[in-house]
Amino acid sequence: TGGNAQCLSNTCVHRGGSLADGKIKGDCIECPYHGWQYTGEGQCHRIPSLGSKAKIPGRTRVDAYPVLEKYGVVFAFLGDLPENERPPMMEIPEFDDDRWRATWINLQAPFNYERSIENGLDPAHNEFVHPIHGYSGENAEYKVGNLRLVGDGKWGPGFFHTFKSPPAETAEWRQVKEASDAREAGSGTIGPNHMWTYIRYAPGKAMHQYLYECPIDEGNVNIFLVNLRNQLIDPDRDQMVNDRNWTIISQDLAVLSKLSPTVTPPTNTKEFMVPADK
Structure with a gap:
């Protein structure tokens, strides 16, 4: 109104x-x-x-x-707490920085939002789900290294780790992403359904992704992705960036839409966990 x-x-x-x-x-x-x-x-x-x-x-x-309208997204608080008692919203500190360029993706996905958050926090799936991030499981020496934990411990954990990563698949993207034996990336959450992912391709070359996930019901989630990049920031590269992100999203959708059980079990005893899941 x-x-x-x-x-x-x-x-x-x-x-x-x-x-x-x-x-x-x-x-x-x-x-x-x-x-x-x-x-x-x-x-x-x-x-x-x-x-x-x-x-x-x-x-x-x-x-x-x-x-609240912010970062090109409309947020609503559905509780009844006064403003000074509400949980924090995930901020995007570089959003108004001219050295960064934003693009947006919105999709409704057919799985529980907790499974989506788990996926974003999972450092081990990239090797097998995303060929542009790893080696499709063909690297016999592959393992997830130590996770460097970050975050204040109140509103959500986060981590960074390094891993071996191939070069980008096109000459244009190789301006940003060359092969590396020590690529650094990390993810974390703010509250139950806001998640950040930082990919550091090389010194001074990075992509920062912010996902705001709105549960629709037990089996569906509305996802808003705000993607920030500090390389290839010309507006005419926006579609190229979104196409790349859609490729990665489609790879995750193919796996997450077939998980069983569809909802994260209430305790870790129902699924066997390893150090990469901590």
Whole structure:
């Protein structure tokens, strides 16, 4: 409303209509069931069956949630904590730095968000899932080295490690990524569903990825990726960068969509863990 994003509960207080399936009427959302209209603050503005001059009862409102537009993404807090008690949102410190260039990807993926976070934090899967990161399991000497842990320990852990990595597959990308026996990369979380990944190709050459994952239900997640790079930053390279990221995403989708069980077990006793999983 007024050019600002708003977030309301999806359920009309009348007879449970889905407001998400309704129409925007002025600065209101109109329920598709009986035409009740709600403002961005959740207050009912019109009840057609009562007539155009009816007084609207004060309790005919739906819940409204605080919204923040930042980094090209709309965030909503669905809890009821006051602002000073809410968990932190993952920041992107280089977002406004002219030496970095941002691109965005949004997708809905058919798996549980916890499995997606596990994937992003997993240093061992790159060797087998992503040919451009590793050697597809053909390196007989492959192993995950020591993990250097980072993070404040309150809102989420993180790590960095080094690994052997092949050169990029095209001449253009090889300007950024040559073969290396000591490529450094790391990942970490802020809260349960915000995750960062830093890839350091060489001194002064890096890609920083920030994923904001919004669970839809037990088997689906809405993922927002904000990708920052400090090489090949011309806008005409944006599609090339997104194409590369889509390739990597597609490789992960092929594996994650077939995991069993689909939800992360509640204890580690249900899946055998190794040091790379810590």
